[in-house]
Amino acid sequence: MNYVPNKGKETAEMLKAAGVASFDELFASVKPKLARKLNLSPPKSELELAGHMLELSGKNTLLKNFVGAGSYDHYIPSAVAHITSRSEFYTAYTPYQAEVSQGTLQVIYEFQSYMCLLTGMDVSNASMYDGASATAEAAFIACDITERSEIAVLNKLNPNYEKVLRTYCESRGVKITGELTQKSACVLVQNPDFEGNVHELEEFANRAHEAGALLVVSVAEPTSLAILKAPGECGADVVAGEAQGFGNPVSFGGPMLGYIAVKKDFVKRIPGRLCGMTTDSRGKKGFVLTLQAREQHIRRERASCNICSNEALCALAATAYLALMGKTGLANVAKLSYERAHELQKKLGELGFALQNTKPFYNEFAVKCPIKPKKLIAALEKRGIAAGLGIGEDRILICCTEKLSEQDVEDYVNVVRGLL
Amino acid sequence: MKLIFEQSGKNSEYVPESKAVLREPFGRKELPIPDLGEVQVIRHYTKLSTLNYGVDSGFYPLGSCTMKYNPKINEDVARLPGFAALHPLTPEKSSQGALEMMYELEKDLCEITGMDAFSLQPAAGAHGELTSVMIARKHFGKKRSKILIPDTAHGTNPASGAMCGFGMVTIKSNSRGNIDLDELGKAMTEDVAMLMITNPNTLGLFEEEITKIADIVHAKGGLLYCDGANMNAMMGITRPGDAGFDIMHLNLHKSFSTPHGGGGPGAGPVGVKKFLENYLPVPRVVKGGDRYSLNWKVKGSIGKVGPFFGNFGVLVKAYTYIKAVGPELKLVSEAAVLNANYLMRKLQPHYDLPYDRICAHEFVLTSKKQNEKGVHTMDIAKRLLDYGHHAPTIYFPLVVPEALMIEPTETEPKEKLDEFADSMIKIANEPPELVKSAPVTTPVGRLDGVAAARQPNLRWSNE
Numbered sequence: 001m002n003y004v005p006n007k008g009k010e011t012a013e014m015l016k017a018a019g020v021a022s023f024d025e026l027f028a029s030v031k032p033k034l035a036r037k038l039n040l041s042p043p044k045s046e047l048e049l050a051g052h053m054l055e056l057s058g059k060n061t062l063l064k065n066f067v068g069a070g071s072y073d074h075y076i077p078s079a080v081a082h083i084t085s086r087s088e089f090y091t092a093y094t095p096y097q098a099e100v101s102q103g104t105l106q107v108i109y110e111f112q113s114y115m116c117l118l119t120g121m122d123v124s125n126a127s128m129y130d131g132a133s134a135t136a137e138a139a140f141i142a143c144d145i146t147e148r149s150e151i152a153v154l155n156k157l158n159p160n161y162e163k164v165l166r167t168y169c170e171s172r173g174v175k176i177t178g179e180l181t182q183k184s185a186c187v188l189v190q191n192p193d194f195e196g197n198v199h200e201l202e203e204f205a206n207r208a209h210e211a212g213a214l215l216v217v218s219v220a221e222p223t224s225l226a227i228l229k230a231p232g233e234c235g236a237d238v239v240a241g242e243a244q245g246f247g248n249p250v251s252f253g254g255p256m257l258g259y260i261a262v263k264k265d266f267v268k269r270i271p272g273r274l275c276g277m278t279t280d281s282r283g284k285k286g287f288v289l290t291l292q293a294r295e296q297h298i299r300r301e302r303a304s305c306n307i308c309s310n311e312a313l314c315a316l317a318a319t320a321y322l323a324l325m326g327k328t329g330l331a332n333v334a335k336l337s338y339e340r341a342h343e344l345q346k347k348l349g350e351l352g353f354a355l356q357n358t359k360p361f362y363n364e365f366a367v368k369c370p371i372k373p374k375k376l377i378a379a380l381e382k383r384g385i386a387a388g389l390g391i392g393e394d395r396i397l398i399c400c401t402e403k404l405s406e407q408d409v410e411d412y413v414n415v416v417r418g419l420l
Numbered sequence: 421m422k423l424i425f426e427q428s429g430k431n432s433e434y435v436p437e438s439k440a441v442l443r444e445p446f447g448r449k450e451l452p453i454p455d456l457g458e459v460q461v462i463r464h465y466t467k468l469s470t471l472n473y474g475v476d477s478g479f480y481p482l483g484s485c486t487m488k489y490n491p492k493i494n495e496d497v498a499r500l501p502g503f504a505a506l507h508p509l510t511p512e513k514s515s516q517g518a519l520e521m522m523y524e525l526e527k528d529l530c531e532i533t534g535m536d537a538f539s540l541q542p543a544a545g546a547h548g549e550l551t552s553v554m555i556a557r558k559h560f561g562k563k564r565s566k567i568l569i570p571d572t573a574h575g576t577n578p579a580s581g582a583m584c585g586f587g588m589v590t591i592k593s594n595s596r597g598n599i600d601l602d603e604l605g606k607a608m609t610e611d612v613a614m615l616m617i618t619n620p621n622t623l624g625l626f627e628e629e630i631t632k633i634a635d636i637v638h639a640k641g642g643l644l645y646c647d648g649a650n651m652n653a654m655m656g657i658t659r660p661g662d663a664g665f666d667i668m669h670l671n672l673h674k675s676f677s678t679p680h681g682g683g684g685p686g687a688g689p690v691g692v693k694k695f696l697e698n699y700l701p702v703p704r705v706v707k708g709g710d711r712y713s714l715n716w717k718v719k720g721s722i723g724k725v726g727p728f729f730g731n732f733g734v735l736v737k738a739y740t741y742i743k744a745v746g747p748e749l750k751l752v753s754e755a756a757v758l759n760a761n762y763l764m765r766k767l768q769p770h771y772d773l774p775y776d777r778i779c780a781h782e783f784v785l786t787s788k789k790q791n792e793k794g795v796h797t798m799d800i801a802k803r804l805l806d807y808g809h810h811a812p813t814i815y816f817p818l819v820v821p822e823a824l825m826i827e828p829t830e831t832e833p834k835e836k837l838d839e840f841a842d843s844m845i846k847i848a849n850e851p852p853e854l855v856k857s858a859p860v861t862t863p864v865g866r867l868d869g870v871a872a873a874r875q876p877n878l879r880w881s882n883e
């Protein structure tokens with residue numbers, strides 16, 4: 001099956017009209033030619049393909065998820081996929097031709113608005129690849145503004161975010177430090193941090209600003225914004241984060257949905273697409289991609305970031321999700337996630353797990369295990385439960401969302417009790 | 421149309437109600453987003469979708485973007501719970517299917533491109549470029565400080581190089597639209613880390629002297645990089661790995677049929693020759709016996725460029741496509757190149773064709789002839805919208821003034837190409853006032869981009 005609609009008759013006509021006798025002539029200047037057939041499995045009919053893919057997906061086992069650590073398994077209303085399945089949305093390119101892209105453009109504008117309302121920032125971009133690279137890019141905004149080249153990471157970042165940050169910084173010649181100095185471009189904190197602790201952002205903001213640095217806040221679990229004070233109200237200058245948890249499936253870690261939101265003064269430093277409202281030749285309201293002089297296709301090697309395609313369809317899913325959930329639904333999601341996590345933490349504490357969180361936590365927490373985390377994880381996997389992420393020798397990071405019921409928490413605890 | 425924020429209603433119950441009363445710091449006072457009923461939301465976004473134009477709506481000849489048809493089954497399989505509901509930190513034993521898919525996809529991409537190893541981690545083409553430049557940085561350390569690009573390069577190429585601190589040097593193209601070998605010879609010194617080229621290039625022309633180019637670069641110890649955005653022209657016909665490229669990226673959202681989503685998500689896997697393999701991002705998927713696992717311990721890796729393993733959902737779609745087509749990928753590229761050449765010859769009498777030679781999967785025209793009547797490329801693009809087509813890529817590549825870059829792709833039937841050609845030819849002969857007032861049939865008229873940038877309105881606010 002190759003999805004080519006032209007038949008032999010048309011092909012012959014077209015070769016003739018193109019002024020060549022054969023495909024060989026069409027590719028005459030191409031060197032070096034591959035002299036053999038590609039060694040790929042033979043073409044499949046759709047029937048065979050469907051069977052093959054079902055079989056392959058069946059080799060994965062879906063577990064009850066008590067794992068988060070950067071990918072959050074929240075309930076997705078059925079309507080979200082129906083909206084993202086509108087092929088006028090998903091088969092379109094980046095909205096360069098605004099007159100036939102008002103759908104995508106208004107969605108981006110609404111996404112930007114939602115992210116601003118949730119983070120308390122003034123401007124958000126149309127999306128970045130993921131929260132990890134967005135966090136690195138956000139730190140570079142601070143380097144750009146302050147003309148400094150050190151980043152002070154002052155709490156525990158998700159290790160995958162930290163790894164991405166390291167990779168980005170290494171190639172750019174930016175230094176990561178654990179302390180705030182006069183050379184720091186920013187204080188970078190994650191909230192909640194990797195182990196779930198919720199921090200007082202005001203304190204970080206004051207310290208950063210006193211040192212002439214910016215405060216960059218990274219948010220990996222977007223539903224936390226529903227019940228936490230907005231980072232923008234706590235003095236954050238840049239917020240970078242992940243919005244996969246809004247309406248996008250965990251999908252083995254991708255696609256994700258990064259974003260960067262900034263205070264008004266920094267709008268010209270924000271990377272990626274921005275959509276703005278304007279009017280058309282008939283005086284009617286409409287939307288366009290704007291402030292493009294920041295971007296690679298105009299600025300080329302002087303652009304601060306190279307991003308082109310981003311995660312527009314995931315941003316549509318997030319926008320639809322937020323529209324469907326509304327403030328009431330989103331608050332319920334966050335409260336239920338909070339409740340389940342606190343229930344489980346309490347029960348594990350009663351079983352002798354040492355609680356590790358030094359501050360209030362939202363839906364993710366760390367415990368010290370009386371038995372090896374590896375053993376615990378393997379035992380729960382056998383019972384259909386993803387127990388959490390082992391961290392270090394003897395600790396485990398556990399996450400709950402509203403998808404887990406009270407019974408699920410009970411089942412988890414019962415299996416654990418049997419192991420002790 | 422109203423914004424979603426300008427509507428109100430009662431929210432549907434998607435999750436149970438929680439009675440929990442949370443204490444500080446969890447007492448967020450204000451969450452200024454509206455509650456709405458499901459029907460309101462569905463109607464709002466359905467209406468918005470009708471203001472859009474996608475590949476399913478009609479012809480989408482957006483050059484450099486490979487807007488081929490996106491098979492529906494790919495969408496369905498990516499949504500299978502066994503893939504979509506699988507958490508990335510699921511223990512390996514329970515994620516064998518996902519790991520197998522990635523392993524197989526890497527293998528197939530190696531076969532298609534002639535490279536020795538692939539990483540699926542980069543999330544888009546530009547991300548793949550950045551990953552590759554990071555690899556060059558790691559390979560050379562501070563020893564080499566420059567990267568060469570041709571003047572036809574896509575904007576992401578110079579931006580990616582500059583992000584890693586390289587000085588970007590532009591090489592002029594010759595009169596055939598290819599890299600000028602003399603210019604290259606002069607510029608290719610021992611402080612040049614890499615030559616980044618797109619092949620076929622953004623003029624839609626194959627580099628005729630690709631092996632000589634490779635020799636010049638390699639003689640000075642540099643790396644040869646292929647921006648594989650245009651892979652759709654050469655699958656099964658020639659392989660970058662055989663032509664002397666050391667490193668490349670692919671755009672799975674172009675050549676391998678995954679939809680563009682209105683601007684992503686894409687996937688930009690990076691392929692390398694053996695001697696660069698250990699630089700690839702971690703973790704790598706490995707196979708031992710019948711078991712697949714993730715290897716984090718690779719000495720020399722640049723590290724991570726994304727939080728997990730790449731845009732997995734997109735990878736599933738590309739894998740599905742490759743399994744559907746198999747070795748017939750060659751027919752795909754043949755048809756893509758034939759469609760482009762057919763259309764080019766049909767339009768040549770009516771539009772200026774700056775490089776008159778057999779093209780690859782796309783070609784570049786200019787509106788030089790129409791400029792004399794005061795009609796510009798922008799006008800032609802907008803007029804095409806009135807005829808029910810999407811516009812080509814315009815004003816790119818930068819070396820061609822008033823460029824119209826047309827890429828029909830292989831999934832268009834001849835009748836569609838004829839229809840488009842008819843529209844283009846009609847436009848060439850229409851009164852300038854008519855063309856300049858386009859579009860008139862679209863949901864909105866030409867938008868005031870200048871005002872949008874002067875007084876940016878980038879969000880709704882409740883104030």
Ligand SMILES: Cc1ncc(COP(=O)(O)O)c(C=O)c1O
Nearest residue numbers: 308309484544545546574649686
């Ligand atoms: C030649 C070329 N290189 C690189 C890119 C960047 O790809 P992406 O948008 O996936 O980052 C594009 C796409 O626009 C392209 O056409």
